[in-house]
Amino acid sequence: MNTFVVADPNKCIGCRTCEIACVVAHSDTNIFTSQSSEIEFYPRLSVVKTAQVSAPIQCRQCEDAPCANACPNGSITNKDGVVYINRTTCIGCKTCLVACPLGAIELVSEYNKGEKVLQQGLKVIDSGKLCFKEKIVANKCDLCIGREKGPACVEVCPTNAFNIIKSDKLTQSVKDKRKKSALELSRMTAK
Numbered sequence: 001m002n003t004f005v006v007a008d009p010n011k012c013i014g015c016r017t018c019e020i021a022c023v024v025a026h027s028d029t030n031i032f033t034s035q036s037s038e039i040e041f042y043p044r045l046s047v048v049k050t051a052q053v054s055a056p057i058q059c060r061q062c063e064d065a066p067c068a069n070a071c072p073n074g075s076i077t078n079k080d081g082v083v084y085i086n087r088t089t090c091i092g093c094k095t096c097l098v099a100c101p102l103g104a105i106e107l108v109s110e111y112n113k114g115e116k117v118l119q120q121g122l123k124v125i126d127s128g129k130l131c132f133k134e135k136i137v138a139n140k141c142d143l144c145i146g147r148e149k150g151p152a153c154v155e156v157c158p159t160n161a162f163n164i165i166k167s168d169k170l171t172q173s174v175k176d177k178r179k180k181s182a183l184e185l186s187r188m189t190a191k
């Protein structure tokens with residue numbers, strides 16, 4: 001089982017600080033000093049709000065990931081316990097988006113040094129002209145892979161709604177619950 005991040009909807013206030021932290025963690029430039037037109041604001045999680053609850057939706061880093069199994073060219077892999085999207089080879093076909101049971105993947109424009117990347121070979125008609133289509137790639141939580149302090153969303157949440165779920169802790173929790181249930185069952189049958 002892979003490590004993943006989950007948020008407690010009872011603690012989440014829907015402030016979207018986690019989304020901003022995610023963008024900052026994955027940005028090559030300082031978004032706070034950039035012009036709004038220069039900002040690539042594509043968080044890898046999305047806060048969903050209703051009248052009763054708010055909570056971020058993000059990848060659960062599935063061990064046998066449906067998105068990876070559906071990817072036609074192997075752009076989604078399990079890399080050191082993180083389901084990772086290779087944005088260079090992603091073709092934006094949307095099969096991962098459809099396969100994800102959580103809705104934790106979205107498609108976003110690909111940028112390189114502040115400029116939109118164009119999809120070679122695909123053309124569209126724009127303002128009466130035939131031009132290359134912008135490259136669209138899959139985008140999802142990667143647990144801020146390579147970030148020293150781990151996932152940025154966990155670090156900045158003002159209500160501490162986020163928890164990092166590690167496989168060893170979850171396995172121990174399941175074992176403890178099974179043991180407790182077995183003890184309760186044995187006490188009930190002994191009476």
